[in-house]
Amino acid sequence: MATERKPPRGTRKRDVPLTKDGIHAMALQLIDADGVEALTMRKLAAALDANPMSLYHHVPNKDAVLRGVAHRVGSQFSAEERGGIPWQDQLRELAREFRELSHRHPKLMGYSFTRPDYVQPEDPFWQALIGILAAAKLGEEEIPRVAATLVAVFTGLLLSELNGALQRWATLSPASSGPDEEEAPPPSKDVIDTMFNSALTAAVAGVENHVARAHERV
Structure with missing residues (x-):
């Protein structure tokens, strides 16, 4: 019996839509684990189970991702x-x-x-x-x-x-x-x-x- 072949990682339809906030959250996890230098758009896409090109619909490049992550962390300060x-x-x-x-x-x-x-x-x-x-x-x-x-x-x-x-x-x-x-x-x-x-x-x-x-x- 032939088994169903799974499409390559990053080409399957995601259960949850890709969002800028989700990209920043995952990038922060990767940075906490391996550091800023180890982060690449390809690694980020793989962690999100997304096509690397789909990330560019939300963030133009790695620098933009890092700015977003820094803003996400900085927003943890109380505004009160x-x-x-x-x-x-x-x-x-x-x-x-x-x-x-x-x-x-x-x-x-x-x-x-x-x-x-x-x-x-x-x-x-x-x-x-x-x-x-x-x-x-x-x-x-x-x-x-x-x-x-x-x-x-x-x-x-x-x-x-x-x-x-x-x-x-x-x-x-x-x-x-x-x-x-x-x-x-x-x-x-x-x-x-x-x-x-x-x-x-x-x-x-x-x-x-x-x-x-x-x-x-x-």
Whole structure:
């Protein structure tokens, strides 16, 4: 008895229609598993059981997919106002959420932090940061500059944590003892947490100082 031959992968009719949101969701799964560099449109199509050409009806190229995935992850930030607590605590809360998100998707975020277009003005994270700095009574012209500085500080810190540089730097001796010096063990998670919180405290103090100097000039 002849057996029915199945059509090649990617040519069968999908049970669920292909959508841009579905493409981004699957791309995020693949990136979390194998990293950004390993993602190709062909691999993405295979994971979706779709013809590779059908993806281009929804996304023009890999860069567009990555932008969509970054937007999908960035939208996980709460759009709700963080009122009821001082702006300093709001900033600490936002930064810690940002770090938690980075640890949930380290491969994507490690890539995204190197892109100049990573932060967009409509992003929930950016909007929340702008709102916090407005609550700190910064001048309207100063807000985007201070926000940009804070983003640069935190993305740089998180990138060095994600790629292991921060852990290595924390073990360097004040002075080299020579090539035979034994490597110190990597710092514990508690130590890295403390380092992050120290940087956060310094950032908050920096904004407080900036606000105070701005008010003195008025």
